[in-house]
Amino acid sequence: MAVDGLAGQKRGLFVTFEGLDGSGKTTQIRKLSAWLEQRGVEFVVTRQPGGTETGDRIRKLLLDSKSVGLAPRAELAMMFADRAQAIREVIEPALEAGKVVVCDRFTDSTEAYQGGGRELGSDLVLELHRLICGDLIPDLTLLLLPDLAASLKRARRRNDKHTAKTGTDESRFEREQDAFFERVHAKYEEIAVREPLRVIVVDGDLDIEAVHERVITAVSARLEAWQSQHKTSA
Numbered sequence: 001m002a003v004d005g006l007a008g009q010k011r012g013l014f015v016t017f018e019g020l021d022g023s024g025k026t027t028q029i030r031k032l033s034a035w036l037e038q039r040g041v042e043f044v045v046t047r048q049p050g051g052t053e054t055g056d057r058i059r060k061l062l063l064d065s066k067s068v069g070l071a072p073r074a075e076l077a078m079m080f081a082d083r084a085q086a087i088r089e090v091i092e093p094a095l096e097a098g099k100v101v102v103c104d105r106f107t108d109s110t111e112a113y114q115g116g117g118r119e120l121g122s123d124l125v126l127e128l129h130r131l132i133c134g135d136l137i138p139d140l141t142l143l144l145l146p147d148l149a150a151s152l153k154r155a156r157r158r159n160d161k162h163t164a165k166t167g168t169d170e171s172r173f174e175r176e177q178d179a180f181f182e183r184v185h186a187k188y189e190e191i192a193v194r195e196p197l198r199v200i201v202v203d204g205d206l207d208i209e210a211v212h213e214r215v216i217t218a219v220s221a222r223l224e225a226w227q228s229q230h231k232t233s234a
Contacts, residue, residue: 010098011095011096011098012094012095012096012097012098012099012100012101013095013100013101013139013140013222013223013226014091014095014100014101014103014136014137014138014139014140015032015100015101015102015103015138015139015140015141015142015219015222016102016103016104016105016106016108016138016140016141016142017029017102017103017104017105017141017142017144018105018106018108018109018112018141018142018143018144018188018199019143019144019145019146019151019188020145020148020151020152020155020181020184020185020188021151021152021155021158021173021174022150022151022152022153022154022155022156022158023144023145023146023151024144024146024208024211025104025105025144026104027208028142028144028208028211028212028215029045029102029104031208031212031215032102032212032215032216032219033045033102035216035219036100036102041100041223042097042098042099042100043099043100043101043102044090044094044099044100044101044102045102045103045104046086046090046091046101046102046103046104047103047104047105048079048082048083048086048103048104048105048106048109049062049063049078049079049082049083049105050082051086051089051090051103052082052085052086052089052090054081054082054085055082055085055086058078058081058082059082059170061078062075062078062079062082062172063170063171063172063173064170064172065171065172065175067172072114072118072119072120073120075114075118076110076114076118076120076124076125076128079109079110079114080110080128080129080132080133083106083107083110083132083133084132084133086103087133087134087136091103091136092136100223103138106138106141107125107126107129107133108141108143108188108191108199110125110129111125111126111187111191112184112185112187112188112191113173113184115187116183116184116186116187116188116190117176117180117181117183117184117187119183122187122190137198138198139198139222139226140198140200140218140219140222141195141198141199141200142200142202142215142218142219143188143191143192143199143200143201143202144202144211145185145188145189145201145202145203145204146203146204146205146206147204147205148181148182148185150205152174152178152181155174156171156174200214200218202214202215
């Protein structure tokens with residue numbers, strides 16, 4: 001049950017985590033979830049691609065290294081198909097119920113990976129977002145940007161362990177050349193400069209607790225503003 005004035009909120013709070021694979025998003029989402037639970041805040045955690053039955057099928061195709069020769073625009077279309085389903089099934093219902101939605105990746109990832117990495121450009125991605133996603137914008141985005149080489153090393157090591165343990169392969173993106181990830185990283189930085197009020201950057205190789213403290217500081221501020229807005233409109 002929500003506390004501290006959050007109960008009865010007509011519209012929830014949408015929080016996203018962004019960054020390269022290996023940036024620590026999964027760990028920080030898990031720690032934020034525990035923090036929210038301790039405070040009695042109603043929340044939903046989801047991810048993209050995935051998070052729905054349809055999305056999980058799309059995710060498997062997108063991330064499987066056997067999906068060779070996938071055209072960049074086909075990849076882009078699949079990302080938005082997954083997102084449209086997630087908004088319909090998970091995100092919008094939770095927001096309408098007044099919950100906090102914590103999402104591992106959203107359209108910023110598509111702009112960074114397909115717009116930057118695949119060199120399709122931001123304009124196409126943002127126009128598709130407007131048309132397909134109703135221009136739904138997160139209230140807060142935590143962008144984790146540790147050292148690029150270290151992130152890639154962690155991501156590739158993690159995927160190797162995942163494949164060995166489960167027999168499933170989600171390493172298609174990690175097999176890209178470094179130049180691809182340099183473009184992704186640069187596009188993330190561009191997004192942060194363009195939207196400084198929404199995007200909070202956690203830069204550098206900080207330890208897990210230091211990153212968590214920065215995440216909590218940012219989330220706490222948005223929760224307080226959200227609570228205040230609710231009290232004012234009540």
